Amino acid sequence: MIKNYLKVALKVLGRRKFFTFISLFGISVTLVVLMVATALLDQVFAPEAPEVHGDRTLGIYQVGLRSEQIAYTGFAGYGLLDRVLRNLTTEVPAVERTSILSVQSTAISYLDGKRVESWFKRTDGEFWRILDFQFLEGQPFSQDDEKNGHHVAVINASTRDRFFGGKPAVGKTIAIDGQTFRVVGVVKDVPVLRVVAFSDVWVPISTFKSSTYRKDYIGNFMAILLARSRADFPAIRSEVAARLKAAEAGIPNPEMYKWIFGGADTLLGAFSRVLFSTNSLADSHPERLLGVFLLLMMLFMILPTVNLVNINLSRILDRSSEIGVRKAFGASSWTLVGQFVVENVFLTLIGAGIGLILAAAVLSTLNASGAIPYSDLHLNGRVFLYGLGIALFFGLFSGVYPAWRMSKLHPVQALRGRQV
Amino acid sequence: MIHLQEVSKLYRTDRVETTALDNINLDVGKGEFISVMGPSGCGKSTLLNLIGLLDEPTSGKVALDGKAIDRYGDRDLARVRNERLGFIFQQFHLVSDLSVVDNVEIPLLYRKMSNKERRRAALAALDRVGLSSRTRHFPTQLSGGQQQRVAIARAIVGRPGILLADEPTGNLDSQMGDEIMSILEDLNANEKTTIVMVTHDPRMAEKTHRVVRLFDGRQVQ
Numbered sequence: 001m002i003k004n005y006l007k008v009a010l011k012v013l014g015r016r017k018f019f020t021f022i023s024l025f026g027i028s029v030t031l032v033v034l035m036v037a038t039a040l041l042d043q044v045f046a047p048e049a050p051e052v053h054g055d056r057t058l059g060i061y062q063v064g065l066r067s068e069q070i071a072y073t074g075f076a077g078y079g080l081l082d083r084v085l086r087n088l089t090t091e092v093p094a095v096e097r098t099s100i101l102s103v104q105s106t107a108i109s110y111l112d113g114k115r116v117e118s119w120f121k122r123t124d125g126e127f128w129r130i131l132d133f134q135f136l137e138g139q140p141f142s143q144d145d146e147k148n149g150h151h152v153a154v155i156n157a158s159t160r161d162r163f164f165g166g167k168p169a170v171g172k173t174i175a176i177d178g179q180t181f182r183v184v185g186v187v188k189d190v191p192v193l194r195v196v197a198f199s200d201v202w203v204p205i206s207t208f209k210s211s212t213y214r215k216d217y218i219g220n221f222m223a224i225l226l227a228r229s230r231a232d233f234p235a236i237r238s239e240v241a242a243r244l245k246a247a248e249a250g251i252p253n254p255e256m257y258k259w260i261f262g263g264a265d266t267l268l269g270a271f272s273r274v275l276f277s278t279n280s281l282a283d284s285h286p287e288r289l290l291g292v293f294l295l296l297m298m299l300f301m302i303l304p305t306v307n308l309v310n311i312n313l314s315r316i317l318d319r320s321s322e323i324g325v326r327k328a329f330g331a332s333s334w335t336l337v338g339q340f341v342v343e344n345v346f347l348t349l350i351g352a353g354i355g356l357i358l359a360a361a362v363l364s365t366l367n368a369s370g371a372i373p374y375s376d377l378h379l380n381g382r383v384f385l386y387g388l389g390i391a392l393f394f395g396l397f398s399g400v401y402p403a404w405r406m407s408k409l410h411p412v413q414a415l416r417g418r419q420v
Numbered sequence: 421m422i423h424l425q426e427v428s429k430l431y432r433t434d435r436v437e438t439t440a441l442d443n444i445n446l447d448v449g450k451g452e453f454i455s456v457m458g459p460s461g462c463g464k465s466t467l468l469n470l471i472g473l474l475d476e477p478t479s480g481k482v483a484l485d486g487k488a489i490d491r492y493g494d495r496d497l498a499r500v501r502n503e504r505l506g507f508i509f510q511q512f513h514l515v516s517d518l519s520v521v522d523n524v525e526i527p528l529l530y531r532k533m534s535n536k537e538r539r540r541a542a543l544a545a546l547d548r549v550g551l552s553s554r555t556r557h558f559p560t561q562l563s564g565g566q567q568q569r570v571a572i573a574r575a576i577v578g579r580p581g582i583l584l585a586d587e588p589t590g591n592l593d594s595q596m597g598d599e600i601m602s603i604l605e606d607l608n609a610n611e612k613t614t615i616v617m618v619t620h621d622p623r624m625a626e627k628t629h630r631v632v633r634l635f636d637g638r639q640v641q
Contacts, residue, residue: 003535004518004522004525004526004529007517007518007522008515008517008518011517011518012517321511321513321515322515322517324513325513325514325515325526326526327474327498327501328472328474328501328505328507329501329502329506329507329526329527329530329574329578330498330499330501330502330503330527330530330531330578331498331529331530332494332495332498332499332530333494334494334495335498335530410475411474411475412469412474412475415474415509415511415513
């Protein structure tokens with residue numbers, strides 16, 4: 001039966017080439033846009049190297065400091081994060097590891113008299129144990145290096161190419177931001193969309209030129225906390241919330257700020273907290289962000305779906321005789337709905353196939369263009385499944401209504417060639 | 421086998437009410453071959469559609485094999501049409517996107533049977549109408565007579581007890597019309613298929629067992 005349906009579907013597609021082109025164009029272009037967007041989101045949020053433990057990692061990505069008169073929302077200072085995380089792993093066994101890291105900033109170097117900009121991040125030693133970088137050479141710096149202020153650095157492969165012509169770099173020195181560091185490791189490039197891990201050069205926090213950062217509550221730091229399991233998230237969140245509350249007593253400039261807002265979030269939760277300005281310590285409402293993503297996707301799909309519904313309705317006009325014949329020979333209304341939905345899903349899957357190929361081409365072009373530094377956008381199984389889901393959404397929603405209209409066609413009128 | 425009792429059919433629009441059939445009583449026995457005649461617009465095709473369960477009477481009763489069908493839902497009607505009835509249309513109504521053999525298979529798609537069984541039955545039906553050599557062709561590659569033979573193969577492939585033919589020779593020249601008529605006569609004589617045929621052609625009507633004449637929706641003979 002399905003074979004018979006598909007034979008008809010193929011013929012109908014071939015018969016009305018312009019409509020078929022418009023349908024496939026609409027489906028595939030929509031899918032390309034959605035799949036590229038999905039691949040981008042996947043690169044930010046999916047637990048992939050080096051953020052392999054992303055599914056059980058929480059972070060204090062941003063905090064708010066407020067008083068009646070003034071409000072700050074942004075990155076935390078090292079002092080605040082250090083106070084909140086101090087002894088956390090020993091006092092809360094659910095927390096396996098914690099790490100403090102700076103937000104990457106650009107740093108200047110001079111190579112043969114030419115100014116070179118690199119992304120520069122300061123981290124502690126635990127950073128390398130929570131994240132799983134692929135080392136091409138050497139090894140990460142340790143917690144001891146951080147504690148003792150050793151001027152060591154891990155660089156990425158592109159920086160090695162720039163500074164050392166691609167030759168082995170471990171043991172050599174690199175001058176950056178007015179300081180000199182000995183290279184101890186070289187890692188594979190990390191895409192810029194991996195906001196926690198990304199940089200060109202990583203050095204210990206303690207190599208800061210001044211130590212004033214140690215007391216600051218406002219700065220350019222964030223922290224990540226590796227839980228033993230996701231089930232521990234609620235307990236960790238409430239502990240972090242309590243510690244942030246307790247840290248209010250130590251605000252360095254109490255004449256300006258009185259209260260601290262923020263919390264331990266998943267990455268999705270952190271974006272949600274920023275977008276929706278959630279002041280609650282406890283919950284960042286990541287579901288709101290998911291809701292927004294879903295709503296945007298639906299809105300984006302409505303237009304081509306409506307278009308497909310119209311095209312499908314007009315395609316049915318051609319087929320009233322066939323509908324009448326099938327009814328006369330024993331097809332019930334529901335059988336006809338099934339037939340038309342199968343045909344439509346078939347059409348959308350062809351569109352999805354074209355969309356997949358186009359999306360792969362767009363992602364490959366994006367990767368090659370360098371528009372997103374070190375991007376490694378690709379169509380993995382997850383993105384493919386999302387694409388398939390989107391295609392099925394198209395197929396079902398754009399097929400069911402026309403199929404229902406078609407199935408309600410009176411057989412006598414259908415045989416006379418009356419229109420739906 | 422077919423029983424119509426005081427069957428009327430009205431078509432209503434906002435302004436006009438048209439009586440297509442008025443108080444028809446008709447019994448067709450098993451193995452009978454009857455023709456329905458009358459001028460255009462007298463209700464012949466409407467009568468055939470009511471017998472074929474493609475339309476419902478405004479009043480009166482239609483029964484097949486002793487069972488009244490007035491309480492049947494869409495699914496039951498579809499099942500009865502599939503198992504008991506076969507249709508032959510003046511315009512052939514073949515699906516132009518499907519090959520000859522795929523067209524003939526259509527009624528069997530709505531039965532539980534394997535692809536192989538379905539194909540075997542379709543080829544046998546095509547053989548029965550003398551079209552074994554055209555199974556892979558498409559309808560547009562065939563002559564009118566050949567298309568109508570495909571339509572007959574499609575109508576008989578499910579071995580229905582009743583064949584309903586709406587002017588099956590109306591679009592054919594006399595030689596092709598005779599060929600089609602001889603196939604129908606053969607089906608009636610050898611397989612005891614009950615046939616109700618609408619026709620304008622007295623020559624064809626003469627070959628049937630009985631003629632039912634309609635005029636302005638009323639049965640006149």
